[in-house]
Each structure stands twice: as C-alpha cells, then as structure tokens.
Amino acid sequence: MGKAARHKQNLVRTAMRLFRRQGYASTGLQQIVAESGAPKGSLYHYFPSGKEALGEAAIVLAGGLIREMLADLAARHREPKAFLKAYCKVMAGWMQESGFRSGCPVATTLLETAPQSPTITAAGQRAIDEWIDVVAGVLAKGGIEPREARSRAQLILAAMEGALILSRIRRSTRPILDVAKLI
Secondary structure (H helix, E strand, O other), rough: HHHHHHHHHHHHHHHHHHHHOOOOOOOHHHHHHHHOOOHHHHHHHHOOOOHHHHHHHHHHHHHHHHHHHHHHHHOOOOOHHHHHHHHHHHHHHHHOOOOOOOOOOHHHHHHHHOOOHHHHHHHHHHHHHHHHHHHHHHHHHHEEEEEEEHHHHHHHHHHHHHHHHHHHHHHOOOHHHHHHHHH
C-alpha cells in the first residue's frame, strides 16, 4: 500500500475510532489529523467536502467490518442460538477491552447526524441493512420464515445497540450477554 493510500486509511480508521469513543460532534478534524499521523493536506485531498465525507467513509468502514464479523460468525455458527451467543460474546469482549468507553461507531455517529446529513444517514442505513441481512439469513436457515427472520434480525440488532449503551453506563457486559436470551 502506498504512502498516500495509507494516509487516507489512517484518517478513516482514526475517525471511526474517535467517533466510536467520543461521538461525531465532539471529534474535531484537527484531532483526527493529529492522531492519524497523516499530513493535514491529505485530509482535504481525500475529503474535500470535509468532516461529513470523512464521517461517511468511517461509517462505510465500520459497517463493513461489523458485516464481516457477523458473516464469519454465521459461517461458524449455523444454529441461531449458537450464532447469537457468539455475537454477544464478541460484542461483550470488545466493550470490556475498551474499558466500557466504546460504543457502536455507526450508531454513535448516526445519533448525531441523522437525518441532517443525508450522506451519512444513507451510509448508515446501508450498513445496518447489511447486518440485518446476515442475521436474518442465520434465522431463516434455522427454520424461521424469511419475513419473520428479517423482523427478528432487526429486533436483535436494536437490542444489541441498546445493550451497548446499558453496558457502557453500567460498566458491565451483562446487558450484552442478555441479548442472547432473545432466541
């Protein structure tokens, strides 16, 4: 990977991490540049429309990483109960590793930008729909009718997002692990 591409990737990864920990509004471009190690000019080169474009890129990256994690879990845990338990275990581990400081980078950013930013909102909607597709696929393979599987997948993801907030507040993984009881 070339130096320039590395700068862009570092900017996006740093933005994703900071948005996840401190929120979109509380994260400034100067902080992102400083922590990414990228030259300031690269920010404006890759994201000429500014923070909103960087926010969209961070949502796309985070959404893709979570989709890949869910797909990997789906491939390894074909039964819905086992899949959901593994998903909760991964999310609880991430929360604990962060010292209960992190949340979902997609949800954290969307709470502050949707619907005011159509580009970030659309990127977030695509990401979440992809997650729902993966979870619904596991549920459908487990015998749940496709329409009902999609509805339940949405419920599971909504419960997980709420559990991440409760986990952070309570400094406990219990709310996340309790999501496994939905199936």
